[in-house]
Amino acid sequence: MWFAKDVGQAMTGVKVTRTSGRRYFSFEWSWPGRSVYFAFEGGDHWRRWKAIADEAITMAKAQGERRILAYVFRTPDLARVPRPSWAVAKATMDQASSHGFRIVELTIDQVCELHAARELYSNALQGNIAFSGPATLAWLQTRFAPFLSDIATAGLPIEVRSVDAGGPAAKEQPKIEQTTAxxxxxxxxxxxxxxxxxxxxxxxxxxxxxxxxxxxxxxxxxxxxxxxxxxxxxxxxxxxxxxxxxxxx
Known part of the structure; x- marks a missing residue:
C-alpha cells in the first residue's frame, strides 16, 4: 500500500485515493477514462479469492466503457493461487481476468527492492540520512518508473512528475527536519x-x-x-x- 500510495503519485495526471464501498480493492489510481485498483490479500482460501474475483467483475461492469485493471500482489513466501483443485473459484478468476483482473507474483528481488525503498524513505523522514523525505521519494519514483509503467499502462511509457518539498509528497509533512525530535x-x-x-x-x-x-x-x-x-x-x-x-x- 505504501508503494501504491506514495510512489504511485509520481505519475502525471494520476489521482491516488482510497476507495469507498469496496471490500477488497481498497486503493485506486485514476485518470480520465481509466482506473487501476489494488487489493492486498495474503491468504489462500478459495472462497476469499472467488469473492475478490467477483468484486473485480462487478467493478468492471459498473465502469462501463471506462477501462480498469485490478491487481493483487503476491510475494514468494505466499502460496500460489489459484490451486488446481479450485474448480469454481478458478472459473470465476478466469472470467475476471477478461475484465482486467491480474495476480502479480513478485520476485524475491522485487520484494527486497520494495522493502529497501520503504526503509530508505523511512530513514529520510526520520532525518537518518542526508536527504529530505520529498527528495528521497522523488528519486524512488524515478527509479520505479519502469515498474509503474508496467502496472499502470501495460508497459507504455509514463511521465513522472517532479516532486519537491511543496509537491504532493510533502502534504502530510510539509517540512522535514534532518533530526527527529x-x-x-x-x-x-x-x-x-x-x-x-x-x-x-x-x-x-x-x-x-x-x-x-x-x-x-x-x-x-x-x-x-x-x-x-x-x-x-x-x-x-x-x-x-x-x-x-x-x-x-
Missing part, C-alpha cells in the same frame, strides 16, 4: 517494556507489543524506536509486522 520515539519507560518483551520472546507480533504498551497510536513511535535500536529489527509481512531481538557484538 525525541517525542517522535517511545519514552524511556515504554522502550524498556518493549525491550523486555522482545528479548524474552525473541520474535513477536507488533500487535502484542502495542497491547503491552496499552496504546495502539504508539505504532509509529514504536517503529521509529525499533529502527534506531541496535537490538531490534522489524520484519514486515503480508498481514502484520514482527519485531525480532538481535544479539549484537
Amino acid at each position: 525525541a517525542s517522535d520515539n517511545l519514552d524511556g519507560d515504554s522502550l524498556r517494556r518493549v525491550l523486555d518483551l522482545v528479548r524474552e520472546q525473541r520474535i513477536v507480533d507488533i500487535s502484542v507489543v502495542l497491547d503491552r504498551l496499552g496504546r495502539a497510536e504508539l505504532r509509529d513511535p514504536l517503529l521509529r524506536s525499533v529502527e534506531a535500536h541496535p537490538n531490534l529489527k522489524a520484519h514486515p509481512g503480508p498481514k502484520t509486522i514482527f519485531l525480532q531481538w538481535r544479539i549484537t557484538a
